[in-house]
Amino acid sequence: xxxxxxxxxxxxxxxxxxxxxxxxxxxxxxxxxxxxxxxxxxxxxxxxxxxxxxxxxxxxxxxxxxxxxxxxxxxxxxxxxxxxxxxxxxxxxxxxxxxxxxxxxxxxxxxxxxxxxxxxxxxxxxxxxxxxxxxxxxxxxxxxxxxxxxxxxxxxxxxxxxxxxxxxxxxxxxxxxxxxxxxxxxxxxxxxxxxxxxxxxxxxxxxxxxxxxxxxxxxxxxxxxxxxxxxxxxxxxxxxxxxxxxxxxxxxxxxxxxxxxxxxxxxxxxxxxxxxxxxxxxxxxxxxxxxxxxxxxxxxxxxxxxxxxxxxxxxxxxxxxxxxxxxxxxxxxxxxxxxxxxx
Numbered sequence: 475x476x477x478x479x480x481x482x483x484x485x486x487x488x489x490x491x492x493x494x495x496x497x498x499x500x501x502x503x504x505x506x507x508x509x510x511x512x513x514x515x516x517x518x519x520x521x522x523x524x525x526x527x528x529x530x531x532x533x534x535x536x537x538x539x540x541x542x543x544x545x546x547x548x549x550x551x552x553x554x555x556x557x558x559x560x561x562x563x564x565x566x567x568x569x570x571x572x573x574x575x576x577x578x579x580x581x582x583x584x585x586x587x588x589x590x591x592x593x594x595x596x597x598x599x600x601x602x603x604x605x606x607x608x609x610x611x612x613x614x615x616x617x618x619x620x621x622x623x624x625x626x627x628x629x630x631x632x633x634x635x636x637x638x639x640x641x642x643x644x645x646x647x648x649x650x651x652x653x654x655x656x657x658x659x660x661x662x663x664x665x666x667x668x669x670x671x672x673x674x675x676x677x678x679x680x681x682x683x684x685x686x687x688x689x690x691x692x693x694x695x696x697x698x699x700x701x702x703x704x705x706x707x708x709x710x711x712x713x714x715x716x717x718x719x720x721x722x723x724x725x726x727x728x729x730x731x732x733x734x735x736x737x738x739x740x741x742x743x744x745x746x747x748x749x750x751x752x753x754x755x756x757x758x759x760x761x762x763x764x765x766x767x768x769x770x771x772x773x774x775x776x777x778x779x780x781x782x783x784x785x786x787x788x789x790x791x792x793x794x795x796x797x798x799x800x801x802x803x804x805x806x807x808x809x810x811x812x813x814x815x816x817x
Contacts (some may be wrong), residue, residue: 475658495521495550496781498585499725499789502533506791507721512578515539517567517708522549524581529556537561537574541611541699564611568707571715580712581722584705584731585787588697591703600687603666608695621694625662630654632812638703639810641693648691649675665691674814692728705731706809709738710801713762718796722763725789732770734789737807739792740764746806759795767791 504510516524519540528536529674546562553560563573608621630650637646652671662668669687676686712722726732740746744761772782
């Protein structure tokens with residue numbers, strides 16, 4: 475999938491649609507969890523790159539989960555070759571433990587799908603004008619309010635917090651103020667209209683820099699789809715769904731998600747550390763995961779040459795122990811927390 479922080483540059487250099495669907499860090503992922511066998515869950519199916527990679531590496535069965543029903547239609551031309559070994563499940567990966575138990579592995583690729591960016595009517599991209607939507611699922615129980623609903627109704631303080639906490643946009647207050655001012659004159663209903671408002675608040679980008687609206691669009695997409703809460707809940711669901719010895723592999727594309735995954739795995743592996751080095755050690759519960767490897771994996775020169783979009787990707791892999799599953803506080807893993815807004 476595509477690292478959204480670089481969407482502007484990536485979209486400008488998209489000569490081959492097939493390249494936009496290259497699964498990032500697939501080779502090192504498969505190497506880290508080898509031998510691949512048994513039943514795996516691909517929690518972010520998208521174009522199916524990881525699912526096919528798992529089958530080719532030896533998986534007996536893959537449960538493919540995605541909240542966007544359109545991705546399963548796109549897979550019709552190749553999915554049949556796997557018969558009942560491939561199970562397509564529309565839904566969210568935060569509920570994966572209700573779809574399957576005793577899994578041999580779980581794969582999550584948290585980048586936004588290039589297929590969604592390419593479809594102007596989905597409203598994810600500022601590179602193509604379309605309705606301001608951004609919902610991963612545009613129908614069903616997981617659809618919820620669109621980006622236009624959020625942009626046109628949320629209080630200014632909420633918009634500023636979303637832009638800052640979810641997109642790390644330093645000009646969040648200025649942009650939020652401009653959005654509220656613009657919507658008093660007319661509703662903001664298209665990606666081009668929103669991008670223009672954001673551009674007017676920021677300096678013109680230098681050559682090689684991403685589009686000024688990149689962070690704002692990322693933040694709104696994350697808010698619309700509740701992606702941070704989905705990740706938080708999904709990590710705990712994976713812990714519940716994996717059998718002892720099962721693998722959890724997560725590919726992230728920006729620092730906030732990587733921080734959440736890193737802190738979750740460190741905590742569940744008993745390596746969170748002490749806030750005060752002089753404080754006495756406390757008895758902790760048996761670790762639920764073993765980090766393998768201890769640090770994140772980045773793309774090597776060979777992959778970067780074939781797929782420059784992999785430059786911001788980080789892969790973290792851990793192996794499930796036989797310790798009972800549990801829960802962890804969202805703040806403990808650095809999940810951004812929005813304040814309750816007052817109108």
